[in-house]
Amino acid sequence: MVRQLTTAVAAVDDRISFMRVCEELDKKRIGYRSVEEEPHVGGLILHITDVSAVGDVRCAAFLRNMARCCLRLDSRARVIWPLECCMVNIPLVRDLSPYKKGRKTGVWVHEQTGISVGGPVDTIATSIIERLTRYSHIYETVNRFAKAYDVHYNKLCSVQAYTFHKLVIAYGRERDQQLIVSFRPRNTTNDRFNLNFGQVCSFLAV
Numbered sequence: 656m657v658r659q660l661t662t663a664v665a666a667v668d669d670r671i672s673f674m675r676v677c678e679e680l681d682k683k684r685i686g687y688r689s690v691e692e693e694p695h696v697g698g699l700i701l702h703i704t705d706v707s708a709v710g711d712v713r714c715a716a717f718l719r720n721m722a723r724c725c726l727r728l729d730s731r732a733r734v735i736w737p738l739e740c741c742m743v744n745i746p747l748v749r750d751l752s753p754y755k756k757g758r759k760t761g762v763w764v765h766e767q768t769g770i771s772v773g774g775p776v777d778t779i780a781t782s783i784i785e786r787l788t789r790y791s792h793i794y795e796t797v798n799r800f801a802k803a804y805d806v807h808y809n810k811l812c813s814v815q816a817y818t819f820h821k822l823v824i825a826y827g828r829e830r831d832q833q834l835i836v837s838f839r840p841r842n843t844t845n846d847r848f849n850l851n852f853g854q855v856c857s858f859l860a861v
Contacts, residue, residue: 669699669728676701676726676736679780684708693727701726703783711788711840714795720744726783736779738786740819746794746801747817750809785840790819792838796848797822815855831855 673690680687686705693700703724706712723741728734797817804814812826812834821837833853 665730669730672728672730672734673699673701676779680783683780683784685780685783699728706784706787709784709787711784712791714791714798716798717791717794724787726779736782738783740787740790742819745817746798747804747814747822749816750813788840789838792840792848793819793822793836796836796838825855 670690677687677690685703685708688702688704690699690701703726707718712718720743721740722743723739725739727737727739729737812824813830815823815825815833817823821835824834824836826832826834831854833855835851835853837849839847839849
């Protein structure tokens with residue numbers, strides 16, 4: 656009985672948390688569907704359907720190719736809000752992808768992170784906007800670069816990774832030099848791209 660009561664209280668708390676998140680999404684003009692039970696893994700899930708009103712998420716191609724975006728709640732150990740984005744038509748993939756030989760399609764996880772909240776729930780909507788802003792800015796740059804890469808730059812460098820929050824390029828004769836491009840949203844006057852250079856072991860170079 657105690658366990659059932661604890662489970663019921665936790666379910667109510669989760670519903671209340673999602674209601675507060677929805678209120679914040681309304682303020683940010685982010686569209687969503689009603690909270691629903693996830694039929695396969697259980698728990699609550701909130702599908703985000705429209706972020707076009709958010710000025711910082713500006714890349715039309717990114718929004719068009721975001722097939723699904725949803726928010727979950729994991730409160731088993733600490734409160735974490737996993738944000739899941741499913742993308743199609745990815746402009747660049749790793750050159751030595753295991754899916755290039757013998758298989759037509761493949762699905763893999765680029766990044767698995769959650770929005771950790773130690774304070775008020777009203778930070779969730781802001782965190783979602785910051786995450787999608789970062790993804791869309793990198794996507795816009797990579798989408799333009801992909802056209803030139805396929806024609807010319809693939810002879811000079813190799814794509815090690817494109818994970819929507821960063822692009823990793825290997826270059827040099829042995830492909831052992833590394834360039835990492837990322838985007839850091841600061842504020843309306845100080846958004847910027849970061850470039851980091853490094854070196855990788857020869858057996859890791861692509």
